[in-house]
Amino acid sequence: MKKRNTGLRSHCPVNFGLEAFGDRWTLLILRDIVFRGKRTYGDFLKSEEGFATNILASRLEGLIEEGILRRDAYATDGRKDLYTLTEKGLDLIPLLFEIVLWSAKYDPRSEARRIVRLVEHIRKDNRGLSRKIMEQVKRGEGILAGYLS
Amino acid sequence: MKKRNTGLRSHCPVNFGLEAFGDRWTLLILRDIVFRGKRTYGDFLKSEEGFATNILASRLEGLIEEGILRRDAYATDGRKDLYTLTEKGLDLIPLLFEIVLWSAKYDPRSEARRIVRLVEHIRKDNRGLSRKIMEQVKRGEGILAGYLS
């Protein structure tokens, strides 16, 4: 007798988002992909916030289950896997950008200070910029490098 | 010898946001205030997702510590407290709206279907709408009632 729990507490749109990425780790994976161009388990593991290996594995699996990430074989190294954002995942970029905006405003030590041009661009046109960035991320490029002053 | 841990894993802007509201409950409180006009502990407790009393209390305290919420005495009933969003909290409305947008797109059962006009408005002008809504929320009004078709 399997307990088949969808985990869905409600279909309130805010809650739906929280069920998908409402924890302290999941969006860091997305950040690593979008801002830093990371693609492999080992890359994510190196993040400064310090993923525990089991947490990282479980979050990656969750993201794949939800259709936000896709896992493919790495072409030139059979040990590695390549994680790629789906359309559903790419559509979280505007949300990521809003977090950046808020933190840039309220964290006095924010590293957002090092990417003022990007922050300004987000503020003026989150949606438009997101569309451009989605294309960049599709090509596997992180966006941070090009914006560091 | 008190262990004074700021909890800050990094000053990456995405991480800063996650440290403030990166869990399955915190943003539901904000949703209740913004969309449903809730203001008291008892109101939040009635939410369909089912807060545990201790979790709700700890999240409210956390939000106050971070300066996102303010707690005041309820004017006409000494037993109640009134929770109000600060400017820092009101500035999370655009983020809340982005979550709504994403969930409206990807949850086939989303209750966002019942507020298509609002969703469309967010899509066209999140920032502009947010500014208007902030004023409404300051007056203690929830925005959902006016948009339900």
Place this chain on the structure above:
DNA sequence: GTTATCACTTGCAAATTACAAGTGATAATT
């Protein structure tokens, strides 16, 4: 004066997380 409501706190079992130590597969080196 008694009962009800409100905003919590407390205690405890269950679930989740963090940390350390593997494991099996593939790749690089000798």
Place this chain on the structure above:
DNA sequence: AATTATCACTTGTAATTTGCAAGTGATAAC
């Protein structure tokens, strides 16, 4: 070809957090 290193995990366990039930003290209503 054999050995060592790297990679993406899994497993075990202790510590922390959550979820649930049952209070508690203050104020309000009757």
